[in-house]
Amino acid sequence: MPLQTPLLAKAANQARGLAIDAVHACSSGHLGLPLGAAEIGAVLYGHALVHNPEHPRWLNRDRFVLSAGHGSMFLYAWLHLSGYDIPLDEVKKFRALHSITPGHPEFRETPGVEATTGPLGQGVGNAVGMAVAGQMAAARFNTPEHTVFDYHVVCLAGDGCMQEGVAMEAVAFAGHQKLDNLILIYDSNDVTLDAMAVKTQSENAAARFKAIGWDVQTIDGHDMAVFLKAFNKAKKATSGKPQLIIAKTQIARGIPEVAGTAKGHGEGGAKFADSARAGLGLPADQHFFVSDDVRAYFADHLKRLLRHYKKWEKTFEAWRTANPDKAALLDSAKNAPNASALLAKIPAFPADAKLATRAAGRDVLQPVAAELPLLIGGSADLYGSTLNLIAADKDFDPSNRGGRNIRFGIREHGMAAIANGIAYDGLFRPSVATFLVFADYSRPPMRLAALSDLPVVYIYTHDSIGVGEDGPTHQPVETVSALRVIPNMDVIRPADPEETAGAFAAALERTDGPTLLALTRQALPMLNDIPVQTRREGVLKGGYVAKQETAALTHILIATGSELQIALAAAKTLGAGVRVVSLPSFQRFDQQSPEYRESVLPASCRKRVAVEAGVPDLWYKYVGLEGKVVGIARFGLSAPGPVVFKELGITAEAVVAAAQSL
């Protein structure tokens, strides 16, 4: 069908009206993008996007990511008009408590919202991740006879997103990886929140993107026919490159008093709502107005979309019948792995093994990856150190879209944002790796993974001063604690190879949020005094009794990771009344029943010492004001690992002394 320009222009103005009325009603929010990109929205949702509002998670839908998440009313208006289950009443409750129209788009809260966005640049990374997932899905599931995956990922980003390093990392990766199923629309309105963009940027964006391997078109973002032409050209491009459309727009178009200026960015224009509404041809007495012809148009368009969907469904069913193995693989994406079943596939380590938990992770990963074919991994140029290569598989690259190992480059922030995109998509299970100290580089998307319940696994190694000679820049001392305080982030720091097996199983059985595995650089002994089963399953509970006292309980020593061996050694000196608790995951332990927690850490015993090669502060939660923490309240040191441990006092002697001082 040809583009219905007059009708869609009307729809664009009514979408503007919805944004103005919603922002006016709650006196907050951002008008700039919903008004400036209204024609783009009209073309995408009224014509060009292939999706199914009645089945928002349809496998082969075009994904649309609003990276400039502050323009959330853009999404809510167009999703509402398109027929997603977002009643007008919810649009009216924009930014109100428990509405499905929160201030920034939140994944799982609103049908049709593909990603939680708002922190700038993240959505660009998410879109790159979805494009990766799309390429992976096509490679695995399409056959010469049946194409079940051929969707595009469309991302709308503003100047703010484009200035962010995370977006720059992600687009560099996309250019290198030739993700030609990705269309990035740059809402280029020359305005940022504070001022005209000329105050902070002067780059030639088209030249920059061409230099990193993208095709670029620059167009008038208010001319719907021109935009559609560019969009279709991008969709059909055969260059093998990702596609950038620089859409020159006027921010807040529709409110002449603020349009084209920084004042148009936020809610400032709402005070001109009445005159703006009149200028847009909207009735003065009817807020949140949608005309009957616009409703009718979108109802018809929905029918067209459903017809397309039905056609795909037929192909899909034929594909299922013809390819039962592939269909089973696809279906397996829905099944959460069972930790016990995974553990059964992981051979026990030799009792005389002595290896770093990162090396144990490598050994654990191989049978787990065999069991979970949709598990994929990646590393930020550190495979040789993080050891998380899926050895039986190849790299994901333009010549091998079926590969399960992604070389992200030295782009930790982009890597984690891309992993979120893969997780939002939901078909593949992403795991990514770098040095633990660089968790700081990837922290913004890690927070969003926790907020959005994304089951991303972070295999972050070199987890303490055990890093040694690389020194304080590379020795995490506060990093583990700083990650533990992120709600819904499960941080697991296993103490030996068997606990590492438990940690991987715990991470992979999780479906409602991310898990970080903090693994050592240095070799650790097997803690054979604890039964294998106890070590493995103890991790699933977050904490467990690693050494039971053999006399009346006098002290409890608590440790994680490489310090559990120190606590066990100290216990031998301290005597029979000492219990040692392994506490690899605070989050998991805190979720156990009060009875279980009491059985591990009885309230009656207050002579408690925690030992961890990190900052002590968070540990008082478990040792209280009467207890002591043997920790490191400073940055580390450059010297061989064992020397640093000694120099900073993380020793069995220090634990003994602390316990005896209580």
Add this chain to the structure above:
Amino acid sequence: MPLQTPLLAKAANQARGLAIDAVHACSSGHLGLPLGAAEIGAVLYGHALVHNPEHPRWLNRDRFVLSAGHGSMFLYAWLHLSGYDIPLDEVKKFRALHSITPGHPEFRETPGVEATTGPLGQGVGNAVGMAVAGQMAAARFNTPEHTVFDYHVVCLAGDGCMQEGVAMEAVAFAGHQKLDNLILIYDSNDVTLDAMAVKTQSENAAARFKAIGWDVQTIDGHDMAVFLKAFNKAKKATSGKPQLIIAKTQIARGIPEVAGTAKGHGEGGAKFADSARAGLGLPADQHFFVSDDVRAYFADHLKRLLRHYKKWEKTFEAWRTANPDKAALLDSAKNAPNASALLAKIPAFPADAKLATRAAGRDVLQPVAAELPLLIGGSADLYGSTLNLIAADKDFDPSNRGGRNIRFGIREHGMAAIANGIAYDGLFRPSVATFLVFADYSRPPMRLAALSDLPVVYIYTHDSIGVGEDGPTHQPVETVSALRVIPNMDVIRPADPEETAGAFAAALERTDGPTLLALTRQALPMLNDIPVQTRREGVLKGGYVAKQETAALTHILIATGSELQIALAAAKTLGAGVRVVSLPSFQRFDQQSPEYRESVLPASCRKRVAVEAGVPDLWYKYVGLEGKVVGIARFGLSAPGPVVFKELGITAEAVVAAAQSL
């Protein structure tokens, strides 16, 4: 003097030998860059850099930043040869405990090391900050008669640095700001740690930099004459643009077995030390070898440098005499501001004021900025929200290098790395601003500021669920706690305008590390029941008794920021035996004497309730196992701020209930 190519080629090979021997001796470290960039080092340190090894902090030295900090032996070798106070014995103790040659360069540990580097990309941001400082210094201090500042900032970065988002943000800023005193040398060796760089990058770096406003030269990094020509051209460029030199090099040149491959990156080549040494013309029996002619050359070169320095010193003295005001301003950089003196300049707020602590910060900043003319500020496109504009001054931009307000764009990571650069330089006192939740974006350089004792001030606003409608993506709940665990990071969350005055004074009197000010979006009442002086000076101590009990002590309520009013309200309900403690800074409080801490939080009182609109975990350090925390163990909600406070239970009623349950 013409370039002494044969001698410097010899020096380059001996520098290679120092790196090989040092890495071999400790069996760790990175050979790739010291060997691959040896000719670059020879030209810079043996000929081109204007510096003074006998006075490493000379004001007008060229700054050299090794962004690829893992190549630290590059620095140590050339600094040693140049005559810095780095004896050969220290080079031999590379990466050993308490040597001045740690695994990665650490500021303050080693003369001639301008910045702590290693986390990739940071040094590029630091160099941009130093270039900003250079422009600012020239604008303020040079006169038509006397040029005292005309140094260049030279940064050496590898592929890893160039892939990092922080570097991309910084170079975009540098291009926009036309920092033509900045020379970035890209050690382009086509290799990263894991693999050949072609596996992860395929950009046209020259085109990318041209697109963002840089001049670019591409040269052979092993041809010393060619490199010097490019370097001189960059120094003399009149385009007004920052200068990129893409130096094509062979990684690990000198060890044929690994040169030009990923194996050359780390310490792997050290096992070929003997044959490499022979190939480089180094004696087999003498490790850490430097020939007499090379020593003699550098001794002569040092004399040339000292002559140049003496000339400058004469100019400087003449300038001092002619410009006593400017000289006094320059000298003032050395004086740490006194908190009491600063507080005396800040008028008391009206007792009936009701304003957000960010707005109080705006009011506090103005007299403080008047008092401290070398204090500069910036915001990541949020001046309208962070309110930290120095109102009496203008923007720093290419047409006004004297401006004190820096518009960083939406580049939080770059901003904080640039702030570190300004702080390393040491003349100006940097403060930067964004929303607190985006501290995660700038966390890597914040960590480095703490590690390197840099007195950067972070004015981060919108500090809790009080953000309201913007929702959980914009509401920090874990952020304050996650920052508190960084060693040497002082986090201050003031409770009202007077505590805000104290917080600014505390931040600015600090010279040995960074301070973060967590300020509210929402208006807060004046807490007039506490004397103004108590509120202001209480902050300097980190914590103080905000309300003394008037009967035998039964409970202690502890709060920070916007929740202090809640604790005070709860105390009224709970009765006369209740004490309220304001604890705006854990770090400062923990540094007080045991007596003072006991006077505020007497050990005998264990009925303690902490209240803070954030995750509770860290608070057990003060309330112990018997106490309670009224906090938020989840992400926030999109709704008006007061609604969110109520919905998430941060209320006086909840505090009362918690206290009564003890």
